[in-house]
Amino acid sequence: MVIGVNCGHAVSGTPGCGASGYLDESIETRNVGYEVMKELRKRGHTVYDCTNDNAQSTNGNLTAIIELANKQSLDLFLSIHFNAGAGQGSECWTYGGRNWDEARKINHNLARLGFKNRGIKDGSNLYVIRMAKAKTVLVEVCFVDTKSDAERYIKVGVSKIAAAICDGITGEKINDEEELTMSQYDELKNEISELTETVKLLATELHNIKNPMIYNYIDDNMPEWAREAVKWAVDNNILKGDENGLNLDDKDLRYIVLIKRLISSQKTL
Ligand SMILES: [Zn+2]
Structure with a gap:
């Protein structure tokens, strides 16, 4: 040539x-x-x-x-x-x-x-x-x-x-x-393991959405940030449980914390 x-x-x-x-x-x-x-x-x-x-x-x-x-x-x-x-x-x-x-x-x-x-x-x-x-x-x-x-x-x-x-x-x-070169193979392997991690995380999230954590008692199981507000709500008869307990999920906890904050802030107005 x-x-x-x-x-x-x-x-x-x-x-x-x-x-x-x-x-x-x-x-x-x-x-x-x-x-x-x-x-x-x-x-x-x-x-x-x-x-x-x-x-x-x-x-x-x-x-x-x-x-x-x-x-x-x-x-x-x-x-x-x-x-x-x-x-x-x-x-x-x-x-x-x-x-x-x-x-x-x-x-x-x-x-x-x-x-x-x-x-x-x-x-x-x-x-x-x-x-x-x-x-x-x-x-x-x-x-x-x-x-x-x-x-x-x-x-x-x-x-x-x-x-x-x-x-x-x-x-x-x-x-x-x-066939793949070794570095292409490694790259693929990394991508697959990253994807596997993401899938695991998503599966956990999905599981949590389908089976929300329920809090029935003010005990160690209840998150620290919500415990005081829930106790306040129970003490003030804002919140009443049934025979099974309080039956609160994560969203309920957040609402109770917000309600307590709202009421506390109005008191100081
Ligand atoms: Zn050039």
């Missing part, structure tokens, strides 16, 4: 440079991109470096990239980026959101390294996707401003990430219904 690879943006700190957070996009697109180029060449492909390091502006950087990409005929143009905006995971952008094999496989392979698969997005409005003559995939490896993504990126390392991208371009077709 003949592949053009672009390390997204101008170099860090210059006009047209990338985003930064826990990672610096301009630096990491170069770390990953040059590793991708090396690996693709090793696998026998022809690679054109379509990276522009310095420009007068963002627009200047973008036009320079497209000039480099359109200079020759390519089987694929790959632009490497990192995302920003505090999301999580990897995604690929294609013209019209086309479901190119390469884009799907890159997403899939990065997900196997533990990055959330954000899918394929419609990049028709992105300059490099709109202007490149060749089939173009723009990959956002992960988020520079999300701590967990940055930590995962550093932990996994550039060479595995580059290999995942190369496998996406040159590798075998994938089975999309493959």
Whole structure:
């Protein structure tokens, strides 16, 4: 294959440079991109470096990239980026959101390294996707401003990430219904255990609603905050029980407390 690879943006700190957070996009697109180029060449492909390091502006950087990409005929143009905006995971952008094999496989392979698969997005409005003559995939490896993504990126390392991208371009077709990665499995397990907790709480609440607590006597069973008011109500004949006792539920307790407060406040008026 003949592949053009672009390390997204101008170099860090210059006009047209990338985003930064826990990672610096301009630096990491170069770390990953040059590793991708090396690996693709090793696998026998022809690679054109379509990276522009310095420009007068963002627009200047973008036009320079497209000039480099359109200079020759390519089987694929790959632009490497990192995302920003505090999301999580990897995604690929294609013209019209086309479901190119390469884009799907890159997403899939990065997900196997533990990055959330954000899918394929419609990049028709992105300059490099709109202007490149060749089939173009723009990959956002992960988020520079999300701590967990940055930590995962550093932990996994550039060479595995580059290999995942190369496998996406040159590798075998994938089975999309493959097994979960370990981190996806852990995530799922956490979600399930959180949901189980919520269900338990809801079940307890439902049980309480169906079987309200009944207070028949002014004893230790009655909540501390209501005891004085109930005693006052009984002492003043406002409240009378039957042979079973007072037969009060939680709502009754609250009303009695309110009534006592109301009467006490009127006395002081
Ligand atoms: Zn970017």
